[in-house]
Amino acid sequence: MTSEATRTPGGFDELPHLISLMTGDEKHSPAATSTLDALWVLYDRVLKVGPATVDAPDRDRFLLSKGHGPMAYYAVLAAKGFFPAELLPSFGAYDSPLGHHPDRLLVPGAEIGSGSLGHGLPLAVGTALGLRAQGLHAPAVWVLIGDAEFDEGSNHEAVAFAGAYGLERLHALVIDNSSATHGWNGGIAARFAGEGWSTATVDGRDHEELYRAYTAPHPGRPHVVVARTEPKFG
């Protein structure tokens, strides 16, 4: 395990190995983690933030709201050098910075601590407002939520307000693996569109589709990307 753990992190193909350092399961496939592709494309090609800029006022922010099952997130952060891959096998251990829900005070590169659902989107709204109030118009704020997490009413407070306010630098990424108990009749994107957001619904495993959706212009409006994946892999 030690020699495996010290392998130099690299590209997308490296992520299953990094995840296996946390799960102990060498056969871990990317499909088992619904957020993996979406997170990778975001960190690899879109977000303007890296290990050297984690405290820069004008960095892009990524807030993981769905803090449950953070292995893919930790793997991507390790692959991008925010912390050494050697930390991954400590996942969940007493002295590890890597809990089963992330804590921003412990994980290098984590913008928020999450776990209880429905907190990331309101925090992202406040973050976007704070950057705007300081004249920082370039940084993008991204928040990842799950389709079941979207049940929480706090999300709907944030979606309606951000749409009405035209918070252009706010971006939501919804990982939709059809895990919401009562579903979202007519699709999740419709909830955002109804409040004035720009929306795109894409195949959450298709890196080019994700990239195009992430980078679509949306002047004067917040933007949501609904990334659909196969149901209920976690």
Place this chain on the structure above:
Amino acid sequence: MTTQEFTMRDQFALTTAELLDQDPRTALVLADIGAAQFPESARAHPDRVVNVGIREQLLIGVAGGLALTGMRPIAHTFASFLIERPFEQVKLDLNHQGVGAVLVSAAGSYDWPAGGRTHMAPGDVALLDTLPDWHVHVPGHPAEADLLLRHAVAAGDSLQYVRLSVQQNREARPIVPGRFLTVREGARGVVLAVGPMLDAVLEATETLDVTVLYAATVRPFDAAGLRAAIGGRADVVLVEPYLAGTSEREAHRALEQLPHRVLGLGVPVAEHRHYGSLPEHLAAYGLDAAHLHARIAAFLW
């Protein structure tokens, strides 16, 4: 006790408007309640005066997000909707994220008796006691509210709660944030009056040989100040304008090296299904001067 025309909330509007003008780090977050008090600030600082509508989870979440970017958020609404309704946001979006904010409430316990239980939050300070690092101020006069608001906003990135009431004392006291103030000295025990309770306590103890301490800041609890006021008898009565007994544990901790007695007076935990006026509620809770006199005298004599 008097309910004067110029309230602590009026003072909050003046002080906050000035702080918004002076300090670009400050931002005011509202959830409709109080929004009409800030028309000029909203025009002058459209990016730093944010009304999220009737969305109190978002109120605290936005405050947390603003603080994450380095700003100093001030969030205001009634205590019921500032502390109780979004309590998990207070716990997670502020405390757990390691960020600070200034929460300013109105109508905490009994300010609007005709409004009934839905607009009463006598448990707000006790709830904040379940979280670490909160500073809790309970001014008894608009001038004290001004001083404590400025202190709270200037206090780095700390967590500050300022509890405003329409109930206020006739005069402001020369308070120092965080310290209890000795208002009267006596030999047969100490009565600690919190914020707007001071006038009633002074009237109630007029004929009693007791020390009266005044607290406009209750957290951190000025344990040294309480110990210094103890004379021959370590008998203490707490008179708080929120849930009875909220500071009993703090008083016991302050006096743990002494044999002592503590009586905690305040708003009873039982729901009081009556409307009417503020004086009627104070009397019903045993917090008017006549009832306080009887309860304090019985405990200390």
